[in-house]
Amino acid sequence: MNIVVCVKHIPDPNLPAEMDGKTLKREGVQGVMDPGDEFGVEAGLQIKERLATGDGESGEGEVTLVSMGPAAAMEAVRRGLSMGADKGVLVSDDVLKGSDALATAKVLSAAIQKNGAFDLVIAGVESTDGYTGTLPGTLAEFLGVPHVSTVKEIVSADGGTLKVNRQTADGYHVVEVGLPAVISVTAGVNEPRYASFKGIMAAKKKPVEQLSLSDLDLSGDDVAVKQEVTELSKAEEREGGEIIEDDGSAAAKIADFLKEAKVI
Amino acid sequence: MPQDIRLLDDEQRALVQMVREFATAEAKPLSIDYEARSEDPKPLYDKLAELGLTGVPFPEERGGGGQPYSTYLLIVEELAAAYLALAIGLSVHTLCAFAINEFGTEDQKKDVLEKLTAGEWFGAYALSEPGSGSDAAALTSKAVRDGDSYRLSGTKVFCTRGDEADVVLVLARTGEAGPKGISSFLVEKGTPGFGGSKKEDKMGWRSSPTWMMSLDDAEVPASRRLADEGNGFKVALASLDSGRLGIAACGIGVAQAAFDEALKFTGEREQFGKPVSANEGVQFMLADMSTAIEAGRRLYRHAAALRDAGLNYSLQAAQAKLFCTDAAMRVTTDAVQLHGGYGYITEYPVERYMREAKALQIVEGTNQIQRYVIGRSLT
Ligand SMILES: Cc1cc2nc3c(=O)[nH]c(=O)nc-3n(C[C@H](O)[C@H](O)[C@H](O)COP(=O)(O)OP(=O)(O)OC[C@H]3O[C@@H](n4cnc5c(N)ncnc54)[C@H](O)[C@@H]3O)c2cc1C
Numbered sequence: 001m002n003i004v005v006c007v008k009h010i011p012d013p014n015l016p017a018e019m020d021g022k023t024l025k026r027e028g029v030q031g032v033m034d035p036g037d038e039f040g041v042e043a044g045l046q047i048k049e050r051l052a053t054g055d056g057e058s059g060e061g062e063v064t065l066v067s068m069g070p071a072a073a074m075e076a077v078r079r080g081l082s083m084g085a086d087k088g089v090l091v092s093d094d095v096l097k098g099s100d101a102l103a104t105a106k107v108l109s110a111a112i113q114k115n116g117a118f119d120l121v122i123a124g125v126e127s128t129d130g131y132t133g134t135l136p137g138t139l140a141e142f143l144g145v146p147h148v149s150t151v152k153e154i155v156s157a158d159g160g161t162l163k164v165n166r167q168t169a170d171g172y173h174v175v176e177v178g179l180p181a182v183i184s185v186t187a188g189v190n191e192p193r194y195a196s197f198k199g200i201m202a203a204k205k206k207p208v209e210q211l212s213l214s215d216l217d218l219s220g221d222d223v224a225v226k227q228e229v230t231e232l233s234k235a236e237e238r239e240g241g242e243i244i245e246d247d248g249s250a251a252a253k254i255a256d257f258l259k260e261a262k263v264i
Numbered sequence: 265m266p267q268d269i270r271l272l273d274d275e276q277r278a279l280v281q282m283v284r285e286f287a288t289a290e291a292k293p294l295s296i297d298y299e300a301r302s303e304d305p306k307p308l309y310d311k312l313a314e315l316g317l318t319g320v321p322f323p324e325e326r327g328g329g330g331q332p333y334s335t336y337l338l339i340v341e342e343l344a345a346a347y348l349a350l351a352i353g354l355s356v357h358t359l360c361a362f363a364i365n366e367f368g369t370e371d372q373k374k375d376v377l378e379k380l381t382a383g384e385w386f387g388a389y390a391l392s393e394p395g396s397g398s399d400a401a402a403l404t405s406k407a408v409r410d411g412d413s414y415r416l417s418g419t420k421v422f423c424t425r426g427d428e429a430d431v432v433l434v435l436a437r438t439g440e441a442g443p444k445g446i447s448s449f450l451v452e453k454g455t456p457g458f459g460g461s462k463k464e465d466k467m468g469w470r471s472s473p474t475w476m477m478s479l480d481d482a483e484v485p486a487s488r489r490l491a492d493e494g495n496g497f498k499v500a501l502a503s504l505d506s507g508r509l510g511i512a513a514c515g516i517g518v519a520q521a522a523f524d525e526a527l528k529f530t531g532e533r534e535q536f537g538k539p540v541s542a543n544e545g546v547q548f549m550l551a552d553m554s555t556a557i558e559a560g561r562r563l564y565r566h567a568a569a570l571r572d573a574g575l576n577y578s579l580q581a582a583q584a585k586l587f588c589t590d591a592a593m594r595v596t597t598d599a600v601q602l603h604g605g606y607g608y609i610t611e612y613p614v615e616r617y618m619r620e621a622k623a624l625q626i627v628e629g630t631n632q633i634q635r636y637v638i639g640r641s642l643t
Contacts, residue, residue: 030269030270032281075274075277075278078274078278079278079281082278082282194282194285194286194315195278195282196282196314196315196316197279197282197315197316197317197320197329198316199316200275200278200279200282201275201329203278204274204275
């Protein structure tokens with residue numbers, strides 16, 4: 001099975017964000033692979049490994065990482081390779097600086113199609129820097145394949161179908177989808193492995209194809225930004241929470257609170 | 265702020281990040297319980313093996329990582345910032361493996377070194393004795409040749425993970441008094457007559473077991489003698505040069521951890537209507553602490569770079585061990601001070617760091633001995 005995992009290089013979310021006008025400053029800051037994408041890479045690796053060891057279908061196939069970003073985004077691709085992915089594709093082009101989610105989906109779909117036949121594309125539900133959450137669905141549309149969003153568990157993958165559990169507000173849906181397809185995975189779908197020492201050293205030797213926009217037969221017009229950020233404001237500070245002094249009624253008050261929040 | 269990794273090469277940066285993830289997600293949180301229970305964190309050592317971190321500076325044909333010592337030390341520093349006892353265990357293990365890689369026969373490398381680099385086995389180092397610490401060449405444990413074996417007898421003290429280790433590098437006397445009568449042996453766990461006889465109760469490093477080891481007519485095959493008879497002290501000193509860099513990196517790691525806590529605490533704690541760190545007196549302390557850490561880091565990395573370039577680095581290793589561990593003691597003490605009363609209670613981690621830093625000034629040659637080594641090599 002050929003699996004493509006989309007990975008994004010983002011400014012380290014553990015460091016204070018720096019702005020470049022109304023967009024996030026991306027160059028010259030310490031970056032990391034989006035922590036959400038680690039789940040995607042792990043999901044891809046697990047499916048490949050499961051097929052390699054298990055039932056019926058042969059383990060042939062590869063996990064390919066596809067990323068769009070500045071040259072520094074190579075670090076995110078390497079990170080995925082050191083976890084165990086087989087190869088990478090990085091689309092870098094000055095024209096793409098400041099791209100919106102629509103243009104990104106267009107570029108990623110072109111890169112995925114250029115990479116060859118695929119059975120499954122995996123992405124995170126949303127990025128940890130932009131949080132639009134629109135990319136996986138848009139990507140599926142461009143690729144002309146079905147999309148299953150917010151996958152919290154991959155039940156099985158064989159015989160051209162994928163069975164997954166899909167997170168909903170009050171439980172989960174069991175979904176079977178014919179391949180090829182795009183899925184977006186939540187944090188919690190698995191526990192991403194560390195990149196081991198051997199993995200890090202092996203990543204050095206794995207192939208990464210670097211593409212520009214023209215390699216994908218796309219022009220600047222195709223990826224023109226259609227979205228404008230008109231205003232930025234700080235998120236409201238979280239309020240300090242309510243402190244309940246225990247005068248004998250605290251337990252009841254907490255139970256009421258939890259009931260109101262529909263937790264119990 | 266953890267160590268600045270921007271100027272490292274791609275692999276080093278990826279390695280530090282991987283170790284940092286493991287350290288923050290597992291080693292650091294688990295360390296609290298292991299320290300409280302004075303229990304050796306065996307599962308974490310196994311995890312180090314799984315991650316491929318037990319043989320980083322050794323040749324690939326021996327199952328190692330084939331990396332320069334400088335790269336290995338980045339890992340030690342990062343681990344030490346999260347869990348010093350674990351970093352010390354790795355450092356002692358590496359010291360033992362180093363000796364075999366440097367002085368071992370083909371068979372010893374195959375049978376022992378390769379198990380160590382794979383992390384199937386862990387190593388320890390037994391030089392100190394009740395009557396010989398700083399004056400290590402005065403050791404009195406004996407090894408007497410008996411056919412194809414040696415019979416070892418005597419007592420070793422302060423052996424880190426001595427009873428947990430699968431193989432211990434033991435120094436014992438085969439000849440005349442003084443350094444030239446000493447030989448070194450690889451003694452395996454389970455050798456009859458050999459084992460830990462008392463586990464010390466310590467001020468810090470509580471989850472790094474420190475053992476008194478007894479050698480009671482323990483039979484060790486002659487094929488497990490490392491280097492020629494009479495060359496044991498050379499093995500011991502070379503290992504210590506290398507090991508001291510590991511201790512220096514540990515010092516910087518624990519100092520960094522203490523500094524990070526102090527910076528955070530003084531920024532959050534308010535007195536007189538403003539954060540404590542708004543006071544110049546506090547800022548000057550933070551300035552000195554961060555400068556000492558950065559200077560120490562450059563010093564040990566310089567010594568490591570000399571080592572990696574194949575140059576003599578004994579002097580610089582002693583300077584690095586001295587400076588980095590003295591800095592660790594000062595920085596951790598100041599970190600407690602900057603926490604006020606909160607620094608003195610175990611709910612905050614800085615009192616632990618202060619206890620941990622103390623031992624770094626003592627092991628692998630006290631800091632008085634480092635000054636002695638430096639002075640002697642300068643004059
Ligand atoms: C936690 C811990 C772990 C250890 N792990 C190991 C291990 O794994 N393997 C191992 O072999 N050893 C280990 N050691 C032992 C350690 O290396 C020795 O404690 C150290 O070398 C000092 O020896 P000593 O304790 O006998 O002190 P002594 O040598 O008796 O020193 C007492 C004091 O005298 C000073 N002094 C001695 N000689 C001089 C001099 N010439 N000039 C100036 N001052 C001097 C010393 O600096 C010290 O302050 C460990 C020790 C500790 C505390």
